[in-house]
Amino acid sequence: MAAAEYTLIYWPMLPGRGEFVRLMFEASGTAYRDLAREPKEKGGGVPAVLRYTRGEVPGPTPFAAPILHHGDRVIAQLPNIVQYLAPRLDLAPAGEAEQVLAHQLQLTIGDVVNEVHDTHHPLGNGFVYEDHPEAALIRARFFREKRLRRWLAYFEAAIERSARGWLVGERLTAVDLSLFQLLEGLAFAFPRAFGEVRAEIPRSMTLRARVAEQLAEYLASTRRLPFSRHGIFRDYPELDGSAG
Amino acid sequence: MAAAEYTLIYWPMLPGRGEFVRLMFEASGTAYRDLAREPKEKGGGVPAVLRYTRGEVPGPTPFAAPILHHGDRVIAQLPNIVQYLAPRLDLAPAGEAEQVLAHQLQLTIGDVVNEVHDTHHPLGNGFVYEDHPEAALIRARFFREKRLRRWLAYFEAAIERSARGWLVGERLTAVDLSLFQLLEGLAFAFPRAFGEVRAEIPRSMTLRARVAEQLAEYLASTRRLPFSRHGIFRDYPELDGSAG
Numbered sequence: 001m002a003a004a005e006y007t008l009i010y011w012p013m014l015p016g017r018g019e020f021v022r023l024m025f026e027a028s029g030t031a032y033r034d035l036a037r038e039p040k041e042k043g044g045g046v047p048a049v050l051r052y053t054r055g056e057v058p059g060p061t062p063f064a065a066p067i068l069h070h071g072d073r074v075i076a077q078l079p080n081i082v083q084y085l086a087p088r089l090d091l092a093p094a095g096e097a098e099q100v101l102a103h104q105l106q107l108t109i110g111d112v113v114n115e116v117h118d119t120h121h122p123l124g125n126g127f128v129y130e131d132h133p134e135a136a137l138i139r140a141r142f143f144r145e146k147r148l149r150r151w152l153a154y155f156e157a158a159i160e161r162s163a164r165g166w167l168v169g170e171r172l173t174a175v176d177l178s179l180f181q182l183l184e185g186l187a188f189a190f191p192r193a194f195g196e197v198r199a200e201i202p203r204s205m206t207l208r209a210r211v212a213e214q215l216a217e218y219l220a221s222t223r224r225l226p227f228s229r230h231g232i233f234r235d236y237p238e239l240d241g242s243a244g
Numbered sequence: 245m246a247a248a249e250y251t252l253i254y255w256p257m258l259p260g261r262g263e264f265v266r267l268m269f270e271a272s273g274t275a276y277r278d279l280a281r282e283p284k285e286k287g288g289g290v291p292a293v294l295r296y297t298r299g300e301v302p303g304p305t306p307f308a309a310p311i312l313h314h315g316d317r318v319i320a321q322l323p324n325i326v327q328y329l330a331p332r333l334d335l336a337p338a339g340e341a342e343q344v345l346a347h348q349l350q351l352t353i354g355d356v357v358n359e360v361h362d363t364h365h366p367l368g369n370g371f372v373y374e375d376h377p378e379a380a381l382i383r384a385r386f387f388r389e390k391r392l393r394r395w396l397a398y399f400e401a402a403i404e405r406s407a408r409g410w411l412v413g414e415r416l417t418a419v420d421l422s423l424f425q426l427l428e429g430l431a432f433a434f435p436r437a438f439g440e441v442r443a444e445i446p447r448s449m450t451l452r453a454r455v456a457e458q459l460a461e462y463l464a465s466t467r468r469l470p471f472s473r474h475g476i477f478r479d480y481p482e483l484d485g486s487a488g
Contacts, residue, residue, distance in 0.1 A: 062348075063398050083347070084344055104304070135376075
């Protein structure tokens with residue numbers, strides 16, 4: 001394998017926030033090393049993540065993964081990584097105003113991701129879902145009934161405003177990839193609740209389909225990690241309001 | 245009053261996330277309009293915020309406040325606003341590597357702010373604290389016992405690494421102001437728990453004191469909104485582990 005310029009460091013068993021970075025490499029056809037998904041014997045696996053978060057790698061210590069290692073730079077925080085990579089991978093809009101808007105939408109997607117995480121971890125990430133199922137039911141119901149439609153309408157309006165089928169500007173940029181991943185995750189975790197809203201967000205669904213088409217080879221490959229009951233998007237029927 | 249170049253739009257009754265922006269104007273001696281704190285009759289008050297979040301102002305609609313209006317630009321998401329303003333107010337570090345690190349730390353401060361908010365709103369922001377006091381007790385205890393020390397040690401290490409008494413680079417930048425505000429809020433909301441950690445973070449406490457000195461006139465003024473039981477940082481003794 002030729003040496004890749006970029007290395008992603010993220011928990012190897014789940015798509016999580018790392019997948020948002022991975023999609024940027026895949027959509028732009030950029031070679032990257034997916035370090036923690038390499039065998040432990042070759043320096044990969046979970047220990048690779050811990051080397052970074054424990055400060056055993058030169059550079060500022062990240063609080064958490066995903067982490068990007070590029071040359072001598074070690075960069076953390078997903079929106080920060082996206083912003084750093086976007087112009088380098090030709091996935092940034094042109095001009096400051098559109099870049100600021102793209103980052104604003106990226107951060108808002110991050111807020112939705114946090115809320116989805118909290119549906120199964122309402123009382124802190126030091127617990128497991130099974131510790132507080134009643135709290136999760138309340139949190140998830142609030143998300144489904146009061147937040148999901150509002151968030152999705154917000155992104156739909158942004159696409160409508162741009163008038164070109166993308167969130168910002170005239171072509172696909174990094175934030176579109178993140179919206180794609182968010183929609184994929186919501187469809188997985190909340191098939192019933194998301195199913196009730198999808199007809200109201202035609203532009204978002206078209207964007208999702210266009211990104212899926214562009215990423216078809218990747219999405220069918222083993223590089224694409226499936227959603228499961230690890231990570232952010234989890235398919236607990238009771239949190240989707242379809243049981244209990 | 246001379247026309248200010250910058251307008252901040254934020255809920256007028258609480259410091260919240262708006263205060264992090266306000267501190268940038270105050271520390272840099274920049275004139276700004278604090279729109280929602282002006283009288284309703286003059287276009288201020290809560291209706292001013294709603295005009296923006298309901299899309300009644302030209303430009304991309306913000307999902308939530310704080311909002312910055314600068315010329316024809318309407319910008320939302322706190323870390324985005326900080327990043328936009330920092331170079332304009334001479335509060336950004338020099339060079340891309342340090343700017344990326346500053347944004348990374350800014351986003352991490354944002355994560356702490358979210359966790360603090362969730363100590364009194366564990367099941368969603370559509371409830372009031374009194375709706376789920378038992379869940380809040382669990383969430384707050386987790387924050388105090390498993391997160392607070394770890395977050396604070398992280399920022400302490402960043403200051404130690406920079407070796408100049410600031411989070412990034414050789415002088416005060418916007419992210420230092422945000423750390424100051426975070427420490428102020430933690431000291432208010434968790435006097436007992438924060439009191440137990442403060443001796444372990446001497447560099448952070450020195451930074452806090454230096455910023456307080458620089459902002460002394462502002463902090464003593466009526467422009468500075470006090471913490472209360474609205475907003476992010478709230479002084480419920482039971483969530484600090486000092487009752488119940």
